[in-house]
Amino acid sequence: MTIRLLASDWLASRFRLTGDRELELPEGASAADAAQAAGLPEAEIGIHVVNGAKAAPETLLKEGDTIKFLPWIIGG
Amino acid sequence: MIYEKYIRVLYVNLATGKIEIRQREDLYAYLGGVGVASKLLEEEMRADLPPTAPEQPIVFACGAATTIFPVLTKTVAMFVSPLTGELGESYAGGRMALTMFMAGYDAIVVSGKASRPVYLAINTNDVALKDARQLWAQGSDETGRIIREREPGGGKRSIIRIGQAGENGVSFASVCVDTYRHFGRLGLGAIFGSKLLKAISIIGGRNVPIRNFKDYWKTYQDIYKKCTDTDMMAKYHDLGTPINVEPLSVSGGLPTKNLSAGTFEHAGEISGEKFARQNLVRKLACTGCPVGCIHIGQIRREFDKGFEFEAVAVGYDYELIYSLGSFLGIKTTDEILHLIEVVEELGMDAMSAGVVMGWATEAFTKGLVGVEQTLVPLEFGNGPNYAAALRHLAAGTNAFYRDLGRGAAKAAKVYGGEDFAMTIGGNEMPGYHTGYGSLVGAAVGARHSHLCNGGYSIDQSKKEFEINALVDGLFKEEKERCMLNSLIICLFARKVYDRPTIIAALNSIGRPVDDGELTAIAERIYRTKLRIKQKLGFDQNAVKLPKRFFDTVSATGKLDEKVAYEAIRLYTEKTRVLLAADTEVK
Numbered sequence: 001m002t003i004r005l006l007a008s009d010w011l012a013s014r015f016r017l018t019g020d021r022e023l024e025l026p027e028g029a030s031a032a033d034a035a036q037a038a039g040l041p042e043a044e045i046g047i048h049v050v051n052g053a054k055a056a057p058e059t060l061l062k063e064g065d066t067i068k069f070l071p072w073i074i075g076g
Numbered sequence: 077m078i079y080e081k082y083i084r085v086l087y088v089n090l091a092t093g094k095i096e097i098r099q100r101e102d103l104y105a106y107l108g109g110v111g112v113a114s115k116l117l118e119e120e121m122r123a124d125l126p127p128t129a130p131e132q133p134i135v136f137a138c139g140a141a142t143t144i145f146p147v148l149t150k151t152v153a154m155f156v157s158p159l160t161g162e163l164g165e166s167y168a169g170g171r172m173a174l175t176m177f178m179a180g181y182d183a184i185v186v187s188g189k190a191s192r193p194v195y196l197a198i199n200t201n202d203v204a205l206k207d208a209r210q211l212w213a214q215g216s217d218e219t220g221r222i223i224r225e226r227e228p229g230g231g232k233r234s235i236i237r238i239g240q241a242g243e244n245g246v247s248f249a250s251v252c253v254d255t256y257r258h259f260g261r262l263g264l265g266a267i268f269g270s271k272l273l274k275a276i277s278i279i280g281g282r283n284v285p286i287r288n289f290k291d292y293w294k295t296y297q298d299i300y301k302k303c304t305d306t307d308m309m310a311k312y313h314d315l316g317t318p319i320n321v322e323p324l325s326v327s328g329g330l331p332t333k334n335l336s337a338g339t340f341e342h343a344g345e346i347s348g349e350k351f352a353r354q355n356l357v358r359k360l361a362c363t364g365c366p367v368g369c370i371h372i373g374q375i376r377r378e379f380d381k382g383f384e385f386e387a388v389a390v391g392y393d394y395e396l397i398y399s400l401g402s403f404l405g406i407k408t409t410d411e412i413l414h415l416i417e418v419v420e421e422l423g424m425d426a427m428s429a430g431v432v433m434g435w436a437t438e439a440f441t442k443g444l445v446g447v448e449q450t451l452v453p454l455e456f457g458n459g460p461n462y463a464a465a466l467r468h469l470a471a472g473t474n475a476f477y478r479d480l481g482r483g484a485a486k487a488a489k490v491y492g493g494e495d496f497a498m499t500i501g502g503n504e505m506p507g508y509h510t511g512y513g514s515l516v517g518a519a520v521g522a523r524h525s526h527l528c529n530g531g532y533s534i535d536q537s538k539k540e541f542e543i544n545a546l547v548d549g550l551f552k553e554e555k556e557r558c559m560l561n562s563l564i565i566c567l568f569a570r571k572v573y574d575r576p577t578i579i580a581a582l583n584s585i586g587r588p589v590d591d592g593e594l595t596a597i598a599e600r601i602y603r604t605k606l607r608i609k610q611k612l613g614f615d616q617n618a619v620k621l622p623k624r625f626f627d628t629v630s631a632t633g634k635l636d637e638k639v640a641y642e643a644i645r646l647y648t649e650k651t652r653v654l655l656a657a658d659t660e661v662k
Contacts, residue, residue, distance in 0.1 A: 008349070013314070047323045047326055074317055074320060075527075075530075075533075
């Protein structure tokens, strides 16, 4: 299946992603699988966003979904 | 003092002009920073008098290893808070810690009230009170500029000062440190104002050679590399804490429009990325920090008719973007920077200023107050009107603004709307509606700040909520931070400074410690803070949380009032046990 990856600016620049793009994933792939396919270490991801809403890493994806990864909240 | 077994304290009485230096061996057990400052506050404060009474002290302390190692950059200020009436504790970076160290003082205690406006000029071999009548009523920037001319010594000089809000006794007035840093929270600026103390200038000229350079240098390099060659601090430098805006909004933890929502529809327009692309012009660092997390944004300001514009540089951070942005429904980076600049000039804590405006907006909308009181119509998203209202607030234009200047909780007692006066323990809420960790953490935190125990961090750990685990986690972190803040570490780097690193660092500069002693120091400091709170009449179990926290769904779901109060009760029991186990002579 094909999903659309929207890379957050910071994660994209830090991990040299090429920006928004299509990702080809096998049926039954999860949000965490998408991160791996995009080359993002799971440990760097604070929030998985599927179709604009916060989602668990194990959320199963379907054809045409958009996915975005956001970093952990930081601070003192 | 490094290589000495005493703490060197400068005492200044503004009323009598008496200046005294004491070498306090008994304070050595408190390490430095918040440990020393807490003990001095406990000694000097007057629990029977109001926070702004002339007798009340202001205590500053730098850390036990200030600026000797990377990222140990901060100074702590302790006082009786005019906002909460109890423990006042605030931290600032900039150059102040370095200059205190180089001037030869671990701590400074200022008491009394001057007979006319003064500023305190501290040099390595001289301490003087100087006339500041000309500076009174000047803004923070102008005051800094004039004192820079009067007290030459660039690079090893720190100038801290108040603006109009501090002079007028606004309970959350701040003290600006070296232009871009602040003692922001809990109203130190109002204590300065009550003493007619406009500013303090510190110039340090002392040099302390490192004795065991080999060990020191190895430890220094290890820490430096962790800060610069790994990803541990990268986010802080790249986008800084504004990186939080988007994840918090997506997860429902971004306080929006007086916390009527946890998601802001315009979050993408005020995100860290947006600020960086649109306004970021410089990154700065506190002295002794290789990271450089201070992000400076630039805006254009029209200062006169005829298309007269100037460029204005303003520091920005997540907490400011939240409080003067999403919390007030402000949806552009330029408007937020304009409001930050107003708050800077007037000398107010940006977080409290935004949160009181959020309450005032809702009170106005609900008809609890009218335009005859607010003087400008307050509505979410209206930046120019908020700028005007902030000026009325700092000036104390009328009774309403003077009440508002005492904080949202006190204003709501007068006008109603306590359910949506977003304070925790009397302090305006931080920018995290992430769950029980952030809410209970700020409620039980010694200074009711998100920085007391990092409760928001527990919320985002993705572990299933369990009340005892939460309480244990908050308690452990609160204690540990007492030790970290005695060094004083910038808490952004708390993961760099684990226990083995701290032990190696202190041992390499002649302060032998082990793990057990660090734990004992942490507990000693926390007990001192708890005793101060008790003496000032604080009752943890009497803290009431506004209903809005339980109505607006948090990032980790809807919060249950009973669970929150039960967590506070469990935490209070732990502090009772800690205090009861105190066998040390006070």
